[in-house]
Amino acid sequence: MRIEKDHIQKHNxxxxxxxxKKLANLSAELPNAKKVINKLADFQIAxxxxxxxxxxxxxGRFSGxxxxxxxxxxxxxxxxxxxxxxxxxxxxLHIPWDIPTSTxxxxxxxxxxxxxxxxxxxxxxxxxxxxxYSYKYGSLQHANNKVRSQAIDHNIEVxxxxxxxxxxxxxxxxxxxxxxPGQLNFRKAFQRTLEGLQEIYxxxxxxxxxxxxxxxxxxxxxxxxxxxxxxxLLYANKLGPKAYTLVDLGHHLPNANIEQIVSLLLMEQKxxxxxxxxxxxxxxxxxxxxxxxxxxxxxxxxxxEGMDARGMNHARDLGWMIDASHNVKDPLExxxxxxxxxxxxxxxxxxxxxxxxxxxxxxxxxxxxxxxxQQAYRTDVRPLVAEARLRSGxxxxxxxxxxxxxxxxxxxxxxxEKTKATGL
Ligand code: LRH
Ligand code: MN
Numbered sequence: 001m002r003i004e005k006d007h008i009q010k011h012n013x014x015x016x017x018x019x020x021k022k023l024a025n026l027s028a029e030l031p032n033a034k035k036v037i038n039k040l041a042d043f044q045i046a047x048x049x050x051x052x053x054x055x056x057x058x059x060g061r062f063s064g065x066x067x068x069x070x071x072x073x074x075x076x077x078x079x080x081x082x083x084x085x086x087x088x089x090x091x092x093l094h095i096p097w098d099i100p101t102s103t104x105x106x107x108x109x110x111x112x113x114x115x116x117x118x119x120x121x122x123x124x125x126x127x128x129x130x131x132x133y134s135y136k137y138g139s140l141q142h143a144n145n146k147v148r149s150q151a152i153d154h155n156i157e158v159x160x161x162x163x164x165x166x167x168x169x170x171x172x173x174x175x176x177x178x179x180x181p182g183q184l185n186f187r188k189a190f191q192r193t194l195e196g197l198q199e200i201y202x203x204x205x206x207x208x209x210x211x212x213x214x215x216x217x218x219x220x221x222x223x224x225x226x227x228x229x230x231x232x233l234l235y236a237n238k239l240g241p242k243a244y245t246l247v248d249l250g251h252h253l254p255n256a257n258i259e260q261i262v263s264l265l266l267m268e269q270k271x272x273x274x275x276x277x278x279x280x281x282x283x284x285x286x287x288x289x290x291x292x293x294x295x296x297x298x299x300x301x302x303x304x305e306g307m308d309a310r311g312m313n314h315a316r317d318l319g320w321m322i323d324a325s326h327n328v329k330d331p332l333e334x335x336x337x338x339x340x341x342x343x344x345x346x347x348x349x350x351x352x353x354x355x356x357x358x359x360x361x362x363x364x365x366x367x368x369x370x371x372x373x374q375q376a377y378r379t380d381v382r383p384l385v386a387e388a389r390l391r392s393g394x395x396x397x398x399x400x401x402x403x404x405x406x407x408x409x410x411x412x413x414x415x416x417e418k419t420k421a422t423g424l
Contacts, residue, residue, distance in 0.1 A: 001076065001410050003083040008395050011404065015396045023383040033384060036350045039314060040388035043346060045276070045339050046090040046118035046321040047078045049098045052332070053421025055285070055325030064330055066411030069419040071098045072109060077411075079113025081332060084401060086392035087339050090118040092321050093165070095158045096128055097422040103164035110165075118169070119211060119273070119319055120162035124151040125175035125219070138176035140196030141189040141225045148196050155200040163205055169272070169319060170204070171246055172197065173213035177220030177227070189225045194238055201239045211246035211272040211319060212236050216253045218283055228252075229261045236270050244272025248323055249299075250283040251275075259298040266306035273319020276342055285325035285424075287334050289341025296341065297377045300349035308354075314346075325424045330408055336398045340385065347381035 027033040052074050053067040068074040074091070081088040091110065093100075100106040110117065124139035132150060137143070139151035159170055176193065178184035201210055214232035215224055226232055232245040245265050252258055265271035278284070278291040289296050307314055320342070326334045353372055360368035386396045395401040402408075 001080065001407065001414060003080055003401070003405065003407075005393070007405060008083070008393070008401065011401045012390060012396050019383065019386055019390070019396050023387050026380070026383045030351065030379075030384075032350070036347055036381075036384050037388045037391065039350060040343055040347055040385055041086075041392050042315040043343065044087060044089040044315065044320065045342055046092045046319070047081060047088050047335060048092050048094070048275075048321065048323050048423075049074050049078075050094045050421075050423025051285075051322065051324045051326065051335065052077045053423060054327065054331065055424045056327055062327070063417070063420065064408065065417035065419075066408055066413075066415045067331075067419045067421040069415060069421065071100055071106060073415065073419075074098065074421065075106070075110050075113060075115065077332060078115055080402075080407060081335055081339070081398075082114055084395050084398035085336060085339055085389055086394035087343060087389070088335070089114060090116045092118040092121065092171075093161070093167075094121040094123060094423060095154075095161055096123060100161065100165065103161065107165055117162065117165040117167040118321055119171045119209075120158050120165075120167050120169070121171045121173065122155045122158040124154060125173070135175075138174075138189070138225070140174060140193040141176040141184070142192070143188075148192060152196050152199045156203045159200075159203055159205070159208070168205075168207055169209040169211060170200070171211040171213055171319075172200065173215065173246075173248075174226050175215075175219050175224075177217075177224035178222045179220050180222055184223060184225075186223065186225075190231075190234075193225050194235060197235060197239055197243075201243060204242055208242060209272055209319075210239065210243045212239075212243060213246040213248055213251070213275065215248065215251035215283065229265060233265065233268065233270055236272075244270050246272050246275065246319070248275035248277070248283075249288075249296075250277050250279040250285055250323075254281075258295065259302045262299055263302040263306055266303065266310070269310070271318065273321060275321055275323030276338065277322065277324045285323065287324065287329065287341070288322065288338035289345065290337070293341065293345065294377060296345040297348050298373075300345040301352055301373065301376075304346075304349040304352070305354065332407065333399055333402060336402065340398070343385045343388075344381055347384050348376045348379060351376040351379055351381065 054063045133147040212232045214226045236243040278286045357372045
């Protein structure tokens, strides 16, 4: 299924007058509206291939039907998102959930939809049918070096797929750890994991990055061998200049100050990218900005400040990816909302008056600092985000058009009710 340009044109024509009025009112108050719109149009967020179906939990899974049953159909779905918002121009694959039958064909199909391939993800947290050694007690940390070699070989194979598809980064998330005190020698687990990552690092093609993703708990519930930003930074520093940390918003202990973590990793030039989502308790993988939009704004506030301090290119110098799992929402609507929330937080962060904020901070004017931040956070920037879409040939209101065109109904008609997407 494709969304034709004239569908988008008709939708935008219908909403144009209302949009222009809102945009004019807002732009009149904002000195840098044009600059913000251009930066928004440039800003692309990669869609996870494992979040195009209904995830579910151990207690149940309630599919909405019409799910993509193949990598080709997953690319078609990300193509739909990108047609609607011109902001989802890349897909992040997970191997072996998305092994391309022909990398040439898959690359061509993605190009047809205007899509690139972002970081590829390895998987040593599940045992595949016919796999020789089990990852029950971990992968790179495992006491048995045969298990460790199997995991290293898998990551090197994932790099090969990524290279063939034009990706330039490998994300390594290890579920390794322990569930009970005494189960694991932490030092040996760290050393073995580092040695394994060093072998994988050595296999990185030139120009590639390795993202070391940390997580505080699950599926291990006593220790994780890459358990927090400090451990991830330790690995990244010991590995070398191509290794970076990856911040998944749901992978922190309750009340962690993620924006401070982001600020320091950026300062150390060891922040590689993000897995955006939201959560109230654990790794809930909820819609971005659905639970704590102020935290998302504060994270982008540190990103804009820190990236500008280093003269970094906002759109290209970090990995912008979503990592979500859907239980009760339509996966595509959920992803459209997540992309919107990320763009809103980025636009608000671009509105922060940095000179005034710096002046207030340097003079310990605490109340003034908060006023300056919240002035930006309380600005309804949605007309700017919509205008950036309009100028990129996308829909002014993507979810509205998704529903007007009954996209889910058409996908169910095309694929049936029972198709299940590989992934979470
Ligand atoms: C682990 C994680 C990781 C992925 C997986 C699908 O919780 O965030 O990024 O490999 O989800
Ligand atoms: Mn993740």
